Amino acid sequence: MTAATGPDTQDAPGRDPLSAVFAALADPTRRAILARLTEGEAPVGALAAPFAMSGAAISKHLRVLERAGLITRGREAQWRPARLDATPLREVAAYADGFRRFWDESFARLDDYLARMEDPS
Amino acid sequence: MTAATGPDTQDAPGRDPLSAVFAALADPTRRAILARLTEGEAPVGALAAPFAMSGAAISKHLRVLERAGLITRGREAQWRPARLDATPLREVAAYADGFRRFWDESFARLDDYLARMEDPS
DNA sequence: CGGTTAGATAACCGACTGGTTCTGCAGGGG
DNA sequence: CCCCTGCAGAACCAGTCGGTTATCTAACCG
Numbered sequence: 001m002t003a004a005t006g007p008d009t010q011d012a013p014g015r016d017p018l019s020a021v022f023a024a025l026a027d028p029t030r031r032a033i034l035a036r037l038t039e040g041e042a043p044v045g046a047l048a049a050p051f052a053m054s055g056a057a058i059s060k061h062l063r064v065l066e067r068a069g070l071i072t073r074g075r076e077a078q079w080r081p082a083r084l085d086a087t088p089l090r091e092v093a094a095y096a097d098g099f100r101r102f103w104d105e106s107f108a109r110l111d112d113y114l115a116r117m118e119d120p121s
Numbered sequence: 122m123t124a125a126t127g128p129d130t131q132d133a134p135g136r137d138p139l140s141a142v143f144a145a146l147a148d149p150t151r152r153a154i155l156a157r158l159t160e161g162e163a164p165v166g167a168l169a170a171p172f173a174m175s176g177a178a179i180s181k182h183l184r185v186l187e188r189a190g191l192i193t194r195g196r197e198a199q200w201r202p203a204r205l206d207a208t209p210l211r212e213v214a215a216y217a218d219g220f221r222r223f224w225d226e227s228f229a230r231l232d233d234y235l236a237r238m239e240d241p242s
Numbered sequence: 243c244g245g246t247t248a249g250a251t252a253a254c255c256g257a258c259t260g261g262t263t264c265t266g267c268a269g270g271g272g
Numbered sequence: 273c274c275c276c277t278g279c280a281g282a283a284c285c286a287g288t289c290g291g292t293t294a295t296c297t298a299a300c301c302g
Contacts, residue, residue: 015149022147025216026140027260038223044279057261059280064259078269078278086223093221095146096214102159102207148290165249178291180250185289199248199299 017069018095021088024068029053030061034070037084044080138190139216142209145189150174151182155191158205165201 024030033047048058062082065071070089071082145151154168169179183203186192191210192203 018152019147019149022143026143026147028137028140029260031139031216034220038220045277053260054262055279056263056281060260063280078267080279084220084223086220089217089220090224093214093217095152096210096217099155099159099205099207099210100214102205103211150290166247174290175292176249177251177293181290184250201249 017088018091020068021070021092024064024070025092027061027064030065033058033061033065033082034084037071037082041074041081041083043076044082047082138209139212141189142191142213145185145191146213148182148185151186154179154182154186154203155205158192158203162195162202162204164197165203168203 025034029051032051036042036047036050044055044058044062047062048055051058062071062073065082066073068088070085072085074081074083146155150172153172157163157168157171165176165179165183168183169176172179183192183194186203187194189209191206193206195202195204
């Protein structure tokens with residue numbers, strides 16, 4: 001893919017969407033931001049408060065989340081409230097769910113055993 | 122930080138387990154390795170074959186996956202087969218599933234609307 | 243025993259990350 | 273009108289990542 005017919009807006013790290021989502025989730029601060037946004041949209045200041053770090057850092061985190069499609073940004077006077085968009089998480093759930101049959105190790109062994117039973121070649 | 126009360130086996134990147142799992146999944150090569158391991162355990166060489174990169178790179182990827190608890194390594198003569206352990210993915214699925222009510226944006230708006238209806242304070 | 247195969251480890255590299263501070267800018271309030 | 277608030281962006285820094293090549297050990301094979 002990436003037929004290169006277009007100007008390729010995202011250059012380096014945004015390879016595929018799933019990777020971007022996983023990478024965005026691989027940070028506790030960003031997951032906490034997402035958790036907070038489940039209670040409703042919030043401006044940067046309100047998001048920065050509980051994290052003991054500069055607002056600029058939160059801005060960066062929000063940009064990562066936005067690039068991953070996990071949040072959308074609004075405009076309300078001089079505030080730019082962030083709003084949760086959990087649709088990418090549906091694909092995350094689907095991905096993880098694809099491994100459901102392997103969650104139980106003994107079940108995986110059983111599966112392997114059955115495969116050998118039916119096709120002993 | 123890192124209260125240093127214990128010997129802290131993992132230093133830098135292994136902060137919390139969930140972050141380690143998400144970080145491990147945030148790479149298409151590693152996800153492809155996991156996909157391949159669903160067909161059964163495989164030695165490093167077999168895993169390296171389809172990826173056009175050095176075996177050392179695969180070794181590193183496997184170490185990341187192992188640290189995330191997504192694979193276990195065995196010993197069979199001079200081979201060190203990797204075996205899928207999908208139990209961490211159960212937590213990933215649980216995490217994503219926690220956002221199920223927000224997957225549909227309009228449903229989230231409706232939920233917000235209902236909350237305001239029932240508790241107008 | 244020596245050679246070959248399978249893989250891990252180390253040293254190194256360029257790129258990206260996560261944080262900082264400082265500057266810039268849009269917009270509301272005295 | 274000027275300034276103050278709320279945030280974004282740039283420059284910078286240390287640390288990590290993903291990849292390389294080269295070196296090393298472990299185990300089989302003749």
